[in-house]
Amino acid sequence: MILPYQLLILCVSLIMMYSAFIYYKRGDIDLFSAVFWLTLWLALIIISLAPPLTLLSSKLLGTLRPLDALTILGFLLFSIIMFHMYSWLSKMKKQLNEVVREIALSKLSNPKHLRNKNK
C-alpha cells in the first residue's frame, strides 16, 4: 500500500519529469541537463517506493539512520547545483554588462554634445 508521503513524492516527481521532458523538447535545456533531471526525479520515485534501498546508502556512508545519509547526499547535491547556478549567473551577468555597454556605446556618433568647440 502506498503511504501519503510516497504518493506526494510520486506526484511531484512525475510532474517534474514531465516538465523536464517538455523543456527538452522545446529546446530550453540540452540532452545532458534533461537526462540529469530525469534521473534525479526517477531516483526519488524509486527511493520513495522502495525505502529499504536507503539502507544501502546508510551503510555506504556509515550513518546510523538512512534518513541521515539521504540528508547528507541531498545537501551535497543541492550545494553542487547552487554552485553551478552561481557560476552561471556570474558569467551571464558579465556577458549582459558587455552587451548593454556595447548597445550604449553604439550611439557615440552624436556631435551635439561638444561644447566650446569653435572658441
Next chain:
Amino acid sequence: MSKKKFRISVVLPAFNEEKTIKKVIRSIGSWLNQDEVSVIVVDDGSRDNTFFEAKSEEALVLRHVVNLGIGAALLTGLNAAESLGSDIIVFMDSDGQHRPEDLTRLINPIKEGKADVVIGSRALTGSKGMPLHKHVGNKFLTWLTNLLGKSKVTDSQSGFKAFRSGVFKKINVTCENYAVHSEILIKASRAGLKIMEVPIETRYDEYTAWKGTNVFSGIEIFLSLLNLKLRGEI
C-alpha cells in the same frame, strides 16, 4: 598655467535623476568655458525620464537598457570619453550634490602636470553635512583602500574625481559596482601614479542624503576588494 585648450569629458552616471540632471548638465559648461567640454551622461536603466531630460540638453547621452550599477555606468562613460580622445576625464554625480565651481579646482592640477588623479575630498572640508552612516562607512573604506594601495588619501569613496586620460592605459578597471572608486585608487597608487586631493564641499539634502552608498553597498565594496586581492589584481 599652460594656455593649451584641453579636451575634457565629464562623465555623469545617472539612475532615476530626472529632477536634477538638466540643472547639473547646464551648470558644467559655465565653469569650464576655456576648454572643449563633452558632458557624457550614462543613463543606467532609469525608470523615470532621466534619458529624455538629459537628451534635451547639450550632452552625449548613452543608455544602459537595464540597470547595471554605478561602476558599470562609470566604465561605459570612461570608454566613451576615451573614444572621444579626451585629455582629462572627470567623474561627477548627477544628483546635484557636487558643486560645479569645484571642477576647475579638480582639473587644474592635471593641466599643470602636478597630478594624474585628483580626488575631490569631502574629508578635507570636515565632511560637512554627511550622514553618520556614510561618514563611518567612508572612514573604514578609505582606511582599507589606503591599506591595499599603500596610499594616504582621505576620501576614497568620493564620486568627484578627475583623471589624466593616460591613467586608464596603465590600469585595468574591472569592478562594476561601487568598489570601482577604491579599485581605481589602489591600482593607480600601485602603478606609481601621482594622486592628489583637493577640498570640495557637497550639498546634502533630503534627496541626496539617502542616495548612493549604504551599509549594504559598503559590505559589497569590502567583498569586491577582497575578491580583487585574492585574485591578485591588487
